[in-house]
Amino acid sequence: MTTRLSALLVVHVAFIVFGITLVNAQLISNFYASSCPSLQSIVRSGMRAAVQNETRMAASILRLFFHDCFVQGCDASILLDDTSTMQGEKSAFPNVNSLRGFDVVDVIKASVEQSCPGVVSCADILALAARDAVFLSGGPSWNVLLGRRDSLTASYSLANSNLPAPSEDVDSLISKFQAQGLSVSDLVTLSGAHTIGQSRCVNFRDRLYNDDGSGQADPTLSATYLVQLQTVCPSSGGDDNLAPLDVTTPTRFDNIYYKNLLNGRGLLTSDQELFSSNQTSTVSVVQNYAASSASFFTNFPTSMIAMGNISPITGSNGEVRINCRVAN
Structure with a gap:
């Protein structure tokens, strides 16, 4: 009797452990290994063509993924067009006239559909494309966790409230990241995505x-950098004039963004605040990354994976959109 009871306990414990493993493994790197084995190469090929056509597109796709994950989780809600019954996220204040790359996602999705119809979600394609944007710009690579489903709706209101603004101070930034389950270290690490890309004059004119x-x-702006920016961004007009987020190596994914912060050469308030606010928890990370490219390259994939795990839709709770712009 005792032996039988022990055996049952072992089975019960094993079931619990297995159940926990399943919960924690909802997203796995080999999710499409048998259903769409060519997925990774298709996305990489599509991103390579897009970046070769326009270097800036790497940053645009990376930003698109970030803006998706901070609203309803990483569910491709950012890709949905407005409908007669839904105002989507594209027209929210942080996104309108700002987000780019939707056409690139469309092209990659069409290629994936040709190879594996109805199998791969737009959310997973965007996650892979963001990884490849980093890698193709000279940054690190990582195994993207997959298995997301696409949402049926988007949220205009959450896009307006959840996304960090370029003018926000460090305390507000920390609060918005922590609301998504991300740490202060994640904030500084993911801000390093600004090592590539550009921003519109309207986002930094007040500075x-x-x-x-x-x-x-x-006063935290370097005097020479200030003069340089004023030639690009006048006190009035020129809202759409562009300046690189990393003035030194604007198209290469590296740690120079952090070195720029040490020298008062962060473009946005939200960038420079990470160092100049004297918030010890962010300043120390900035200093670490400025001194060590290897440390930044090691931690960036970890923070990207953490962001990619924000409230994913899995199983039957979502769908695999055929067209990323509309629900099926």
């Missing part, structure tokens, strides 16, 4: 001419 309503430039 140049009227910081915090002072009528003066942001």
